[in-house]
Amino acid sequence: MAVTIKDVAKLANVAPSTVSRVIANNPRISEQTKRRVREAMEELGYHPNYNARSLANRSTQTIGLVMPSSADKALQNPFFPEVLRGISTKAHEKEYTLYLSTGATEEEMLQGVMGMVHGRRVDGIVMLYSRIDDKIMAFLEQQNFPFTVIGKPLVNPDSITHVDNDNFRAAKDVTDHFIGKGHERIAFVGGNLDLVVTVDRLSGYEKALREADIPYRDDYVVHVEFLKEGGHEAVMELFSLEQPPTALVVADDLMALGIMSKLDEMGLSVPQDVSIISFNNVMLAEYASPPLTSVDINIFQLGYQAVNCLLEKIDDNEMASKRVCIPHQVVDRWSVRTLNESEKVN
Amino acid sequence: MAVTIKDVAKLANVAPSTVSRVIANNPRISEQTKRRVREAMEELGYHPNYNARSLANRSTQTIGLVMPSSADKALQNPFFPEVLRGISTKAHEKEYTLYLSTGATEEEMLQGVMGMVHGRRVDGIVMLYSRIDDKIMAFLEQQNFPFTVIGKPLVNPDSITHVDNDNFRAAKDVTDHFIGKGHERIAFVGGNLDLVVTVDRLSGYEKALREADIPYRDDYVVHVEFLKEGGHEAVMELFSLEQPPTALVVADDLMALGIMSKLDEMGLSVPQDVSIISFNNVMLAEYASPPLTSVDINIFQLGYQAVNCLLEKIDDNEMASKRVCIPHQVVDRWSVRTLNESEKVN
DNA sequence: TTTTATTAAGAAATCGTTTACAATAAATGA
DNA sequence: TCATTTATTGTAAACGATTTCTTAATAAAA
Numbered sequence: 001m002a003v004t005i006k007d008v009a010k011l012a013n014v015a016p017s018t019v020s021r022v023i024a025n026n027p028r029i030s031e032q033t034k035r036r037v038r039e040a041m042e043e044l045g046y047h048p049n050y051n052a053r054s055l056a057n058r059s060t061q062t063i064g065l066v067m068p069s070s071a072d073k074a075l076q077n078p079f080f081p082e083v084l085r086g087i088s089t090k091a092h093e094k095e096y097t098l099y100l101s102t103g104a105t106e107e108e109m110l111q112g113v114m115g116m117v118h119g120r121r122v123d124g125i126v127m128l129y130s131r132i133d134d135k136i137m138a139f140l141e142q143q144n145f146p147f148t149v150i151g152k153p154l155v156n157p158d159s160i161t162h163v164d165n166d167n168f169r170a171a172k173d174v175t176d177h178f179i180g181k182g183h184e185r186i187a188f189v190g191g192n193l194d195l196v197v198t199v200d201r202l203s204g205y206e207k208a209l210r211e212a213d214i215p216y217r218d219d220y221v222v223h224v225e226f227l228k229e230g231g232h233e234a235v236m237e238l239f240s241l242e243q244p245p246t247a248l249v250v251a252d253d254l255m256a257l258g259i260m261s262k263l264d265e266m267g268l269s270v271p272q273d274v275s276i277i278s279f280n281n282v283m284l285a286e287y288a289s290p291p292l293t294s295v296d297i298n299i300f301q302l303g304y305q306a307v308n309c310l311l312e313k314i315d316d317n318e319m320a321s322k323r324v325c326i327p328h329q330v331v332d333r334w335s336v337r338t339l340n341e342s343e344k345v346n
Numbered sequence: 347m348a349v350t351i352k353d354v355a356k357l358a359n360v361a362p363s364t365v366s367r368v369i370a371n372n373p374r375i376s377e378q379t380k381r382r383v384r385e386a387m388e389e390l391g392y393h394p395n396y397n398a399r400s401l402a403n404r405s406t407q408t409i410g411l412v413m414p415s416s417a418d419k420a421l422q423n424p425f426f427p428e429v430l431r432g433i434s435t436k437a438h439e440k441e442y443t444l445y446l447s448t449g450a451t452e453e454e455m456l457q458g459v460m461g462m463v464h465g466r467r468v469d470g471i472v473m474l475y476s477r478i479d480d481k482i483m484a485f486l487e488q489q490n491f492p493f494t495v496i497g498k499p500l501v502n503p504d505s506i507t508h509v510d511n512d513n514f515r516a517a518k519d520v521t522d523h524f525i526g527k528g529h530e531r532i533a534f535v536g537g538n539l540d541l542v543v544t545v546d547r548l549s550g551y552e553k554a555l556r557e558a559d560i561p562y563r564d565d566y567v568v569h570v571e572f573l574k575e576g577g578h579e580a581v582m583e584l585f586s587l588e589q590p591p592t593a594l595v596v597a598d599d600l601m602a603l604g605i606m607s608k609l610d611e612m613g614l615s616v617p618q619d620v621s622i623i624s625f626n627n628v629m630l631a632e633y634a635s636p637p638l639t640s641v642d643i644n645i646f647q648l649g650y651q652a653v654n655c656l657l658e659k660i661d662d663n664e665m666a667s668k669r670v671c672i673p674h675q676v677v678d679r680w681s682v683r684t685l686n687e688s689e690k691v692n
Numbered sequence: 693t694t695t696t697a698t699t700a701a702g703a704a705a706t707c708g709t710t711t712a713c714a715a716t717a718a719a720t721g722a
Numbered sequence: 723t724c725a726t727t728t729a730t731t732g733t734a735a736a737c738g739a740t741t742t743c744t745t746a747a748t749a750a751a752a
Contacts, residue, residue: 092450102434367701403707
């Protein structure tokens with residue numbers, strides 16, 4: 001059917017093994033035969049069959065990607081295309097290709113991952129999220145299969161190679177930022193508490209308050225299911241309090257967008273009535289009205305480094321696991337206002 | 347190393363071929379031996395090696411996905427996660443897995459696709475976009491490799507199986523919608539003219555105007571490079587005209603968002619000063635302030651059906667190519683205002 | 693009882709590579 | 723001149739499945 005290494009061998013009058021060596025550019029083959037073989041390949045339009053190669057090699061040169069469940073609204077977050085860009089850049093550099101694992105339920109996804117691992121479809125896996133008590137991660141660990149995580153694994157983070165931001169610090173920075181601008185009634189709107197990133201950011205927020213001697217109020221902390229409906233509820237709760245907050249630390253740009261839309265409906269305006277800082281700094285943050293002050297977590301690098309670590313791991317699975325921390329940076333736009341003295345009274 | 351079919355065979359005291367038949371649930375094997383073999387598989391924790399299988403079978407049970415260049419901002423569009431959801435749903439149903447082709451430049455992407463095809467990594471390909479004069483599509487056609495396109499191919503659309511909306515009609519509907527509400531100064535803000543979808547929508551817009559005897563004005567048609575900066579320029583142009591438009595047909599929700607942000611800056615409000623209808627109805631349309639009236643193009647179905655067609659094609663490559671048209675529907679929200687009589691004077 | 697079907701399972705070839713191990717020929721050195 | 727390197731290529735056995743023939747055993751038919 002298709003042209004194989006044998007056809008090339010025949011035409012070039014050499015053995016198949018020689019052709020294989022030419023492909024690998026093995027120095028033990030003379031330049032002369034190399035030329036002859038290459039001409040034959042050219043003439044026949046030969047291309048190696050990757051399946052055969054993987055079989056013989058026991059390596060696939062592909063890495064598996066585990067994204068959140070396709071049913072999960074979180075997938076709509078522009079975070080993913082961007083992290084994918086980082087991943088694919090590094091993968092391309094090293095001539096690795098990408099295999100996508102999907103599924104609607106956690107069970108379906110686990111099946112998919114088990115298929116990748118057992119079926120030897122991939123050499124390693126990068127997990128694009130980090131959830132508390134995740135079965136997939138548990139499985140990979142138990143199998144001792146090379147993988148890296150984007151975000152911080154909750155259970156034994158020290159034995160799992162991962163790349164993450166210092167989310168604790170980032171949230172603290174943001175909260176400090178507000179405090180520095182005179183805010184004291186600062187609320188925290190987090191995402192799904194199953195995500196480690198949420199709890200990290202919440203701790204950072206708490207710490208900043210504590211350091212500034214601002215009392216932590218339970219009713220200033222809400223968690224929403226990431227997309228619109230949730231955002232609306234949260235805003236309702238927050239702003240029907242006797243003392244509504246003047247500033248919001250929001251765990252995600254998209255959530256901030258939803259909140260702003262609700263605020264708008266309620267006749268509150270940003271930043272006059274409420275200041276907002278959110279996380280991720282996806283392109284949309286710039287689009288919002290007003291443009292959102294957001295902390296840039298360098299999503300591209302998260303992906304790029306995750307693959308980098310994974311490749312090291314694939315190369316030597318016994319290598320010590322490590323944690324790579326990607327720097328963040330708050331980028332100022334127009335969603336934050338400085339309170340003046342008279343407003344500061346609580 | 348890993349447990350193979352031979353190990354199972356040995357333990358179950360049968361030949362490897364028998365094990366293979368048990369896996370395929372071949373009726374020529376007695377229930378009794380099937381049970382024995384299955385027990386052995388269980389005991390050893392056997393899982394078939396997909397590479398070996400693909401090699402023997404000449405089929406990979408995986409489909410390749412060609413997305414826009416990872417450098418392309420368009421990738422940030424929530425269109426993609428949603429279409430991916432459709433794709434992965436159908437793929438899962440039929441036990442196909444997904445292979446991702448990426449690349450920063452068109453050349454890089456073409457290399458990737460050539461790799462998939464020649465290296466027999468995938469059984470078929472779905473193209474997630476349709477661009478004018480696309481090399482990848484040309485390559486696939488020339489190779490007679492099974493593929494389907496989401497969107498309408500410009501060159502010989504009749505010989506390429508594709509799934510698309512009736513974008514001409516959709517744009518006409520939207521424009522008619524505006525006309526029905528008394529608008530006459532209707533502008534069109536399109537995306538990249540290389541994308542077939544853009545030209546289709548533009549024609550629909552024109553047609554509606556013509557039918558309503560509203561003159562087509564060149565200065566009411568602008569094209570922007572999809573993301574923010576472009577959106578801003580376009581708005582500037584449009585609203586610095588002597589007779590600025592009262593309604594905007596915008597080719598994409600995200601673009602509409604950018605435009606609204608600029609409008610806000612200029613002190614114009616939606617829908618009081620300008621009405622907007624955009625396309626795609628991604629979740630964000632609901633978030634915007636005000637929530638956007640948008641035409642739902644049923645993105646999920648685009649993906650789902652594309653895979654459906656592809657699988658038919660893989661099954662029988664000689665099958666006639668077809669065009670599947672996914673219905674659309676404009677969903678009304680709050681970005682459109684009805685002009686009253688006094689305003690209608692031009 | 694012999695012949696013919698039928699059923700169940702094994703033997704061996706195949707898919708397209710890679711690679712350990714030979715093999716050959718030319719070059720070197722004593 | 724003959725042993726020994728060295729450089730180059732070939733042989734054949736993996737890699738882990740599938741699948742086409744066979745074959746052995748049993749049941750049915752003659």
